[in-house]
Amino acid sequence: MELHCAKPAVAGSATPAVSRRYAWVVFALTFGLLLSDYMSRQVLNAVFPLLKAAWGLSDTRLGALSSVVALMVGVLTLPLSVLADRWGRVKSLVLMAMLWSLATLGCALATRYGEMLAARAIVGLGEAAYGSVGIAVILSIFPAHLRSTLTGAFMAGGAFGSVLGMAAGGYVAVRFGWRWSFGVMALFGIVLVVAYWAMVTEKRIATSQRRELQSQGMRVSFRALFTGLFSTVSVICAYIGSGLQLFIMAAVLAWMPSYLNRYYGLAPDKAGAGAAVFVLLGGIGMVACGIVTDRVSKAVPARKWLTAIAYCTLSFVLLAVAFRLPAGPMQLVLLGVGILVVAGTSGPAGAMVANLTPPAIHASAFATLTLANNLLGMAPGPLVTGFLADRIGLLGALQSIPLVSLGAMLAFTLGRTRYTRDLRRLDALRQRAAAQ
Missing domain, CATH: 1.20.1250.20 (MFS general substrate transporter like domains)
Structure with a gap:
């Protein structure tokens, strides 16, 4: 087929x-x-x-x-x-x-x-x-x-x-x-x-x-498609790291209106407007972090992994500290900066996936990245946060969520250690296919 x-x-x-x-x-x-x-x-x-x-x-x-x-x-x-x-x-x-x-x-x-x-x-x-x-x-x-x-x-x-x-x-x-x-x-x-x-x-x-x-x-068999999508350890790490980091983005943004309502006493309309500002910051951060990544890694493509690790580290520190501060301007500033970088891994992860999969299946590769982003991040993020909130309160749940960044950092670190080796292996396979 x-x-x-x-x-x-x-x-x-x-x-x-x-x-x-x-x-x-x-x-x-x-x-x-x-x-x-x-x-x-x-x-x-x-x-x-x-x-x-x-x-x-x-x-x-x-x-x-x-x-x-x-x-x-x-x-x-x-x-x-x-x-x-x-x-x-x-x-x-x-x-x-x-x-x-x-x-x-x-x-x-x-x-x-x-x-x-x-x-x-x-x-x-x-x-x-x-x-x-x-x-x-x-x-x-x-x-x-x-x-x-x-x-x-x-x-x-x-x-x-x-x-x-x-x-x-x-x-x-x-x-x-x-x-x-x-x-x-x-x-x-x-x-x-x-x-x-x-x-x-x-x-x-x-x-x-x-x-x-x-x-x-072109036509690609299901077997060849699957092999291309999951051919290396580093591409699998890119899928996983991206999904885990978006877990935090989804959780924080889904519950931000409720957080502002419960802990800042804002009416639902004002809480929704305030949360919308954080959503906008997240979107701006995705674009800005992608630009920074391209500039930093222009001469050395492998630096994309380092920028992804850096965005994970920054978001972990900023959000973990912010949710432990009392409600007020300083907390909101740290939350804003944290959300600005929390999804910054999207650009580097996309570039890694493109580099590590054959051009003929890039559409399917990005669909697979979307699947990982949703199944590991966007879907469980709000649900797990709500589950924890019922047991330790919404503030306690949001204080725990940044820990997921540690998993994303581990995935990107592992991917970086295998990246050069995997690229060489893929290049060898492509040259062999071209010779045939």
Whole structure:
């Protein structure tokens, strides 16, 4: 059995078959749906205090409502991305966005915890492959020289969507009730889906997509794909280190509105707005740390591992100290700086994965990295924090969470010790394949 994997584009790829103006319309709509994706995902965190009071939920059950989305995304990203390439990217994007929008509306209408949990799971189902399929659509209709810029701009939409979801969700919840927070997010998504379906056609996108696949596509057996994805100790360490570090990011950001509400006495709308600032800092840190890593490792690529270890160390120290300080300005400053670097490992980890896997399976390699990020980090982070909060209080739980950075540091350290040896082994295999 064979699996189609898209190979990254090269500079000499075919000229896109759509006009520049139409391409930017597609980008704007696809970016808008990415905002809707993360707004629907993160609005829950802003209404945690109201939902807890309304239904008398434990922190463990609240955390599960957040974690189930990341769990679904982690498990389904790779298979749904493959299906979208075969079935049609535009149709897949429209179906995904409509699914998460209707599921978010289901959250607004939920009358008990089980219904809310099921609706959140469907939100995750809809969002699972949107990022990978959305960027594939965008890159297929723009010239090759714009791809780095477009990829960075598109992925930044996750942070902006999270900020909007938490800030707007808290504002609406305080004034109209928590159900309206979900309702507003659902309405925003549905409007964008209708606009996308009306303006973006499969026929026009498929023309560029067919050229892309014909010039760069290839068939890889499942066995060869699996071998390429897990061929070295160092690439496995990159997957694990990235996932563990994002455990902290997910846990802190999911519970920040509740933390500000309980320990700073902020109303849910102000707590949501305050937490949104931390989300924005996390997004800015991902970009800034990636730039720093590229500059530091320009002459010596292996330094990427050192920067990842440094980001783990800094986040561990800053967050561990911050959560042991009394509530006040100094604590907030240290939390902000800690969150600025906590996800800084995303850039180095992505570069390591790209260097340690064959170019022909980079799409699948990044889907595997997404899976590790969600199953090891984004999914368990909020849930484990909620579980601990029920037993030792939210402050005690957040004081314990930075310890996970030690596991990430260990993984990156082990990967660094094997990196040069693994690169030489991969180079030898590539030269042997080329000679054949």
